[in-house]
Amino acid sequence: MRAGISELAKKLRNREVSAVELTKAYIDAIEKLNPTLNAYVHLTFDTAMKAAQEADQMLKEGDAPLLCGIPMALKDNICTDGLTTTCCSKILKDFKPYYDATVWEKLKAQGAVLLGKTNMDEFAMGSTSETSCYGAPLNPRNTNYVTGGSSGGSAAVVCANLAAYSLGSDTGGSIRQPASFCGVVGLKPTYGAVSRYGLIAYGSSLDQIGPLTNSVKDAAIVFEAIKGGDKRDQTSADYEYDSSLAECLDRDIKGMRIGVAQEFFDGINPEIKSKIEEAIKLFERNGAVIENISLPALKLALPVYYIIACAEASSNLGRYDGIRYGYRTSSYTSIEDMIVKTRSEGFGDEVKRRIMLGTYVLSSGYYDAYYKKACLIREEINREFATVFEKCDVLIAPTAPNTAFPLNYKGASPVEMYLSDICTVPVNIAGVPAISVPCGEDAKGLPVGMQLIGRRFGEATVLQAAHFYEQSAGQVIGVYEGGVGI
Amino acid sequence: MNYEIVCGIETHIELATKTKIFCGCTTEFGGEPNTHCCPVCTGQPGALPILNQKVVQYAIKAGLALNCKINTKSHMDRKNYVYPDLPKAYQISQYDEPLCENGYIELDSGKRIGITRIHIEEDAGKLVHEDGYTYIDYNRGGVPLIEIVSEPDISSAEEAKEYAEKLQLIMRYIGISDCKMQEGSMRCDVNLSLRKPGDPNFGVRTEIKNINSLSFIQKAVMAEAERQADILDAGGTIVQQTMRYDEATNSVTPMRDKENSDDYRYFPDPDILRFSIDEEKVEEIQRSLPELPFDKLKRYMNVLGLPEATAKQIFRYRKVAEFFEGALAEGASVKNTANLIVGTIFSNMDTEEEKELFAIKISASQFAALVKLADEKKINIGVAQSTLQKMLETGKSVEEFIKPEDLVGISDDVLESLCKEAIDANPKAVADVRSGKDKAINTMFGYIMKKTGGKADIRKAEALLRKLIGE
Numbered sequence: 037m038r039a040g041i042s043e044l045a046k047k048l049r050n051r052e053v054s055a056v057e058l059t060k061a062y063i064d065a066i067e068k069l070n071p072t073l074n075a076y077v078h079l080t081f082d083t084a085m086k087a088a089q090e091a092d093q094m095l096k097e098g099d100a101p102l103l104c105g106i107p108m109a110l111k112d113n114i115c116t117d118g119l120t121t122t123c124c125s126k127i128l129k130d131f132k133p134y135y136d137a138t139v140w141e142k143l144k145a146q147g148a149v150l151l152g153k154t155n156m157d158e159f160a161m162g163s164t165s166e167t168s169c170y171g172a173p174l175n176p177r178n179t180n181y182v183t184g185g186s187s188g189g190s191a192a193v194v195c196a197n198l199a200a201y202s203l204g205s206d207t208g209g210s211i212r213q214p215a216s217f218c219g220v221v222g223l224k225p226t227y228g229a230v231s232r233y234g235l236i237a238y239g240s241s242l243d244q245i246g247p248l249t250n251s252v253k254d255a256a257i258v259f260e261a262i263k264g265g266d267k268r269d270q271t272s273a274d275y276e277y278d279s280s281l282a283e284c285l286d287r288d289i290k291g292m293r294i295g296v297a298q299e300f301f302d303g304i305n306p307e308i309k310s311k312i313e314e315a316i317k318l319f320e321r322n323g324a325v326i327e328n329i330s331l332p333a334l335k336l337a338l339p340v341y342y343i344i345a346c347a348e349a350s351s352n353l354g355r356y357d358g359i360r361y362g363y364r365t366s367s368y369t370s371i372e373d374m375i376v377k378t379r380s381e382g383f384g385d386e387v388k389r390r391i392m393l394g395t396y397v398l399s400s401g402y403y404d405a406y407y408k409k410a411c412l413i414r415e416e417i418n419r420e421f422a423t424v425f426e427k428c429d430v431l432i433a434p435t436a437p438n439t440a441f442p443l444n445y446k447g448a449s450p451v452e453m454y455l456s457d458i459c460t461v462p463v464n465i466a467g468v469p470a471i472s473v474p475c476g477e478d479a480k481g482l483p484v485g486m487q488l489i490g491r492r493f494g495e496a497t498v499l500q501a502a503h504f505y506e507q508s509a510g511q512v513i514g515v516y517e518g519g520v521g522i
Numbered sequence: 523m524n525y526e527i528v529c530g531i532e533t534h535i536e537l538a539t540k541t542k543i544f545c546g547c548t549t550e551f552g553g554e555p556n557t558h559c560c561p562v563c564t565g566q567p568g569a570l571p572i573l574n575q576k577v578v579q580y581a582i583k584a585g586l587a588l589n590c591k592i593n594t595k596s597h598m599d600r601k602n603y604v605y606p607d608l609p610k611a612y613q614i615s616q617y618d619e620p621l622c623e624n625g626y627i628e629l630d631s632g633k634r635i636g637i638t639r640i641h642i643e644e645d646a647g648k649l650v651h652e653d654g655y656t657y658i659d660y661n662r663g664g665v666p667l668i669e670i671v672s673e674p675d676i677s678s679a680e681e682a683k684e685y686a687e688k689l690q691l692i693m694r695y696i697g698i699s700d701c702k703m704q705e706g707s708m709r710c711d712v713n714l715s716l717r718k719p720g721d722p723n724f725g726v727r728t729e730i731k732n733i734n735s736l737s738f739i740q741k742a743v744m745a746e747a748e749r750q751a752d753i754l755d756a757g758g759t760i761v762q763q764t765m766r767y768d769e770a771t772n773s774v775t776p777m778r779d780k781e782n783s784d785d786y787r788y789f790p791d792p793d794i795l796r797f798s799i800d801e802e803k804v805e806e807i808q809r810s811l812p813e814l815p816f817d818k819l820k821r822y823m824n825v826l827g828l829p830e831a832t833a834k835q836i837f838r839y840r841k842v843a844e845f846f847e848g849a850l851a852e853g854a855s856v857k858n859t860a861n862l863i864v865g866t867i868f869s870n871m872d873t874e875e876e877k878e879l880f881a882i883k884i885s886a887s888q889f890a891a892l893v894k895l896a897d898e899k900k901i902n903i904g905v906a907q908s909t910l911q912k913m914l915e916t917g918k919s920v921e922e923f924i925k926p927e928d929l930v931g932i933s934d935d936v937l938e939s940l941c942k943e944a945i946d947a948n949p950k951a952v953a954d955v956r957s958g959k960d961k962a963i964n965t966m967f968g969y970i971m972k973k974t975g976g977k978a979d980i981r982k983a984e985a986l987l988r989k990l991i992g993e
Contacts, residue, residue, distance in 0.1 A: 115568045128567070135561050137568060236567040241792035269570050270795055348792055351600050354611025355565050359658070371606060371656070398602070398787035407789060 038515075041106060041200055041254045048095055048105050055091035055105030058520075059084050059149050062107040065520045066151060066198050075173045075183070075192035076152040077112055078120045084149050091147040103261055104147030109199040111190045112153040113160055114245065115234035116140055119150075123236050124168035125158045127382030128362045137234020138269065139203060139245050139262045146261060151199055154189030158384045159353065160210055160238045162186050163456050164441060167386040172443060175218055176516055181440040181482060184217030186210040190248045191218040197519025201249045201258050205235055207242045208341050209436070209460025212472035215248055216435035216485020219474045219513045221502070222248045223255045226493045227467030228273040230259075231266030237352040239345035240271075242464040252473060252503040256281040259495060275493045284496045285503040290323035292501060295428030299334040300459055304437045311476040311484045312434050318508060319432070319501075329424050329431075333417045334462050340417065341461035342454060343397050343410035349387075350394025356382065389450065414465050421466040425491040430501050434459050435472040435485030459487060469495045471502045474513045483513045523755055525716035527747050528724055529682055530638075530674035531739075533689060534667050535699045536645065536707040537580045543644045543666035544571030544614065551705060555650070555659035563664035565609030570793050573598065577666040578621065580698040581642045582799065582807050584668055585622025587696045587814055588637050588689075592804050596621050597796040598642075601786045606658055607647040615643035615669075617788040621799075627672075627688050628816070635685050636673030643667050668698075674713065674724070679743035686710055686739050688816070694878070695815045695840050703734045710739055715760070716750045725750075726760040730767050730774055742767035746774045818843060826856045835864050841880035848886025854893035858906070862893060866910045883917030892920040899933045902979075937970075937978055941986045944969040955991055963987060 039047070047053050063081050070076050084107065091105030110116065113123045115133035122128040136144065144150075155173040157165050165188025166172040173189045175181040176196035183192045187204025191214035194202050204211040206224035215222025223246045230245045237243060247258035260281050265274030278284050296316060301309055320326050358364035358378030365377035383391070397406035424431065436456055441448075448456075463470040468489055475486035486505070490498035542549055545562035561569035585592050599617040625637035645667050647660035670689065676682050690701045690708060701708040715727035728750070730742050745767065750760055764777045790796075813821075815837055822833035836846050842863065849859045871877050892913065896906040901924060909923045916922070944966040945952050954962035966987050970978050 113568075115566075121567075123567075131567070133561075133566065133568065135566070135569075232568075233570050234568040239792075268572065270572055271570075271793065347789060351602050351612050351787070351789070354602060354604065355567070355609060357604065357606075357611065359606055360564065360609060361566075375604065395787065398789055400785050400787075403787075403789075 038197060038250060040251050041102065041249075041257050044106050044200055045102050045104075049100075055088040055095065055149060056085065058105065059088035059107050059151070061520045062151055062198065065518075069176075069196055069198060069518060072179065073174050073176055073192055073196055073198075074171055075155055075176075075189045075196065075198060076109065077122070077124060077155045077168070077170045077189065079152040080116075080119055080150050081152075083119065084151050087144075087147070087149045091149060094147050101146035101261075102257060103143060105149060106200045107149040107151050108143070109151050109154050109190060109193045109202040110140060111156055111187050111202070111204045113156060113205055113236040113238075114140060114153075114203060115236065116150070116153070119153070121153065121236070122169075123159045124156050124170055125383065125387065126169045126363055127356045127378070131362045133234070135234065138231035138266045140234065142262055154187070154193055154202060154204075156189055156204075157186035157210075158387050159236070159349070160186040160205055160207055160243075161349070161386050161390050163209070163213060163453055164445075165189065165214070166444070167384050169384065174443070175440050175482075176518070177219060177514070178440070178480070178482065180442055182217065182443055182445075184214030184436070184440060186214070187222075187248065188214045188217075191215050191220055191222065194218070194220045194248045194250060195516055197516065201247055201254055203245055203258075203262070204248050205238075205243055205245050206460075206464065207239045207244075207345055208457045208464050211246045211248060212435050212460050212470060212485065212487060213457070215472040216474070216483065217440040219483030219516070220248055220250060221252055221255050221471065221473050221506075222246065223259055223471045223495070223499075224463065224469060225259060225263065225495060226275075226469045227464070228271050229263050229275060229469070229493065229495065231264070231269040231272045233266055233268040233272075237348070239348040240352060241348060242341070242345055244464070252471070252499055252506050253282055253285055255471065256285060256499045256503075259499075277493070278496050281496055281499055284500050287500050288323070289319065289501060289504045292319075292324045292430070292497070293327055293428045294319055294324045294501070295327045295329040295424055295431040297329050297331045297334065297424070297431060297433070299331050300431075300433035303458070304434050305439070305478075307478045308434050308437065308439070308484050312432065312486055315475050315486050315505060315509065316432055318505065322504070322508065327428050329428060331417075331420050331424060331462070333413065333420050336413050337417060337462040337465055338454065338458055340410045340413045341457070341465055342393065343406050344414065344465075346390045346394035347398050347407050348394070350391045350398065353383075353387065353391055358382070386450070417462060417465050418467075421462075421468060421491075425494075429490070429494070429497050431489040433487045433489065435487040436460070439478045439480070439482035439484060463487075463489055468492055469498050471498050473502045473506055475505070475509065476512045477514065481514065523751070524719060525747070525751050525754065526719045526721075527677050527679075527714065527743070528674045528717060528727075529676040529712060529714045529743060530672045531676065531682065531685060532672070532711040532713070533670045533686065534709045534711075535584075535670065535693055535701060537577055537666040537668060538697070538699050539574060539576045539580060539666055541574060541576075542664035543574050543577050543642070544664055547664065549665045551707075553661050555657065555661060558661040559663070563609075564660050565611075571614060571791075573794055573797070574666065577642055578797070578799065579807060580666070581621045581640060581668050582804060583696050583698055583811065584670070584693060585625060585640050586804070586808050586811060587692050588622070588625035588627060588640070588670070590622035590625030590637060590640060592622055592799060593619060594801065595619065595796065595798050598791045598794045599788045600791045601643075601788055603784060603786055605646070606656070607649055607663070609647065609660060609663060613644060613646065614791055614794070616641035627685055627692070629681060629684050629688070633675075633681070635675045635681070638671045638673050640668050640670050643669060679740045679747070682712065682743045683736055683740035687736050690736070691815050691838055696811060697840075703736065706734070709734065712739060712742060712746070714743060714746050714750070716747060716754060726762050728760065728763055728765050728774075730765045731777065733767055738767060738769055741769070741772055742774060745772055749774055812840070815840075828856060828860055832860050832864055835868070836860060839877045839880060842877060845880065845882075845886050845889070849890040849893060852887050852890030852894075854890040855897045858893045858896050858903075859890075862889075862896075862906065862910055866907050867914065870914060882914060884913050884919075888913065888919050895920065895924065934982070937983060938986055940970050940973055940978070941966070941983060941990055943973075944987070945990055952991055
């Protein structure tokens with residue numbers, strides 16, 4: 037197994053390696069692999085080296101935080117003061133925010149070393165990261181396949197060991213699905229557990245920032261560092277977790293009630309289904325109680341998700357008009373002409389599709405039939421989850437109905453592509469936490485992801501269950517050879 | 523043909539909170555362009571709004587002062603439209619759950635103009651056209667507003683003006699806005715249609731946007747009513763559209779660019795949680811409200827007995843009313859206090875604004891000390907006025923200008939009884955006066971002056987003596 041965050045932190049403290057040396061090692065690996073993988077879209081090596089020097093100073097002074105000096109990456113939709121942040125959209129070409137997202141502010145204060153911003157679907161809209169204006173990142177495990185999306189770059193850099201960890205964002209599965217495709221761990225926290233301030237919005241009531249890591253323990257460490265209420269985000273909350281989430285990991289799972297809902301397994305690739313069933317048996321053998329439960333409203337989750345996310349997106353993306361920042365068309369006859377041309381040229385097809393869909397469902401005459409109805413069903417889904425969590429501690433489900441698609445896969449229409457989010461979107465609708473952990477490989481050698489879903493602010497239980505599985509199941513996927521050799 | 527005017531007014535009022543509605547930037551008017559701004563109020567990608575609780579409190583204040591019901595549950599909506607002064611391409615406002623509903627303003631006639639709703643929202647930035655370019659100043663973006671929507675209960679130009687005037691006065695009184703129409707901190711949109719008297723149905727209405735003075739409201743209503751009447755009389759139909767009032771030509775014309783079937787695609791803002799307002803808070807705000815201006819006016823007339831004209835001059839400026847009541851609390855008389863304010867203090871103030879600000883150098887108790895001298899007839903009104911003027915100029919107290927020896931000190935009653943005493947004490951002199959020896963009256967003067975230490979008003983005394991002797 038490759039070194040986790042705790043091991044790296046130990047090496048830094050034992051002076052086995054300095055933050056500067058560690059950062060250089062990652063930079064070398066990125067220079068070697070990134071031209072192929074296209075996982076990073078903006079590299080921040082100069083600031084990384086400076087941060088590493090400062091980290092070494094902090095380490096020398098003692099009492100440095102755990103993440104001090106550890107090189108990492110941020111998805112390109114998380115604002116970084118003075119550093120290019122584009123959401124991988126032409127419309128935000130060369131955009132440099134003048135403030136830091138709260139998550140980055142927190143990590144920076146801990147001495148984190150930012151290597152760069154990672155590739156993603158344009159404005160986080162997509163399931164393959166292929167809608168990026170920089171072209172798709174490649175799956176390090178097999179470069180003929182996609183990384184998944186939208187946090188594809190964040191999954192790829194962790195998989196290829198081009199960062200010790202990364203942050204992504206998850207609106208309908210955008211952390212968990214690429215984690216599953218690339219064979220890494222991805223945690224989508226409870227809605228409100230992590231501040232969204234500085235996360236460029238897609239679907240504001242669904243978006244949540246979370247970590248992508250090599251292990252469940254690392255996910256717990258990074259989540260611990262970024263969580264917490266923020267006075268700049270009214271939808272965030274201060275929740276009192278057990279003092280240290282990393283310490284909860286080793287608790288016994290005996291008696292843990294694990295729910296299995298048939299609705300999560302309908303239409304799932306049989307190879308994936310059997311991997312999840314094996315995992316369920318492993319839990320059962322170790323004393324967990326398996327509960328068969330039902331979530332009938334789940335079949336409505338997908339349309340509800342696409343209505344609500346697109347409605348919010350259509351409003352959130354209205355501000356990209358070429359007036360204040362980002363791309364502006366080169367020739368125009370009036371302000372209206374400028375706005376229309378800027379948006380026509382600046383947005384890609386998938387973003388335009390979702391803006392149009394969202395505009396439509398909010399239009400007078402259609403609002404009640406679509407948006408309002410979707411909100412009512414959302415409440416019903418929430419109620420069903422709440423009822424289920426009276427009987428269960430976690431739910432087990434596949435992360436995606438399939439493993440990674442081949443690049444440029446033309447077999448799927450946009451709607452078929454949307455269907456691949458079927459297992460992840462209900463979690464965002466209900467605002468509950470979920471983690472994806474690798475649970476095997478398919479016949480092609482592509483990783484399969486298992487999803488563990490918890491109750492609101494039930495991250496400790498989710499992490500505990502995931503950690504148990506990771507430790508007990510052993511090496512379920514192949515080790516990626518490459519990246520940093522530390 | 524005769525038509526009935528059906529008119530409702532939407533009023534935007536900028537709230538006088540120190541900071542903006544969703545961020546900590548100052549709301550101060552003016553300033554270098556784009557200096558009162560931050561990521562939130564310029565709609566930077568990723569920035570999020572935080573609702574300023576003061577704004578909610580101010581809006582509740584307005585609602586209570588306008589007799590509204592306060593909704594205990596409320597939320598913010600997004601109103602989506604594209605315009606360069608709106609940096610997020612949506613305005614955060616309230617659509618179907620306004621903070622306040624169902625209030626009214628009572629006109630002098632006793633007629634009540636219903637208030638449909640009051641909601642809170644953010645102001646937009648400002649476009650500045652200069653040297654052939656258009657610049658945007660976002661200093662005003664995010665300044666808190668309330669929108670007060672009236673029922674279509676207004677049926678004349680005079681009522682329209684009176685409604686707006688009363689609204690302005692009440693809002694200023696409760697201290698939530700300066701309501702300066704010229705500076706745009708109060709802006710009125712007038713909706714107007716005509717119908718035949720007795721017709722239960724409304725006609726097609728037009729909306730006259732952004733009227734910026736009270737008298738223009740009256741004129742605009744008249745002009746638009748005439749315009750619509752001419753069209754209807756000629757057999758035409760009214761087109762529902764947005765209009766502009768041009769004060770130079772006193773005419774109402776359609777605005778060029780606005781189409782009228784805007785679909786704002788309102789939906790609840792996911793960045794701001796639904797909020798509830800506890801009833802205790804509402805009660806607390808209710809208790810903190812000052813006596814409202816028209817209640818005050820009634821009290822000044824009916825309880826204090828002030829003549830209507832005087833009462834109306836004092837009540838409309840909250841600071842003046844406070845000064846007036848402060849002097850009364852120190853024991854000054856209603857009549858002299860009111861007359862000295864209106865006659866002397868106001869003669870130093872040329873504009874409404876000065877009266878509104880009421881920046882004077884003396885306190886209510888300094889003022890009361892002077893008024894009481896006049897009340898007790900220790901100085902006469904002429905002396906009181908000239909002394910007050912000196913006090914206003916210097917800020918000094920009455921003792922600086924009126925020494926004990928200057929005081930008349932003798933009331934009319936006292937003087938009359940002294941005169942009677944003088945007559946009784948000098949029967950010979952009285953007889954002499956009666957027989958034509960006029961100088962004999964000096965004997966009585968001497969008596970009175972001796973008794974009063976020379977402070978009696980000698981002319982008054984003479985008149986009294988002659989009257990008494992003559993009887």
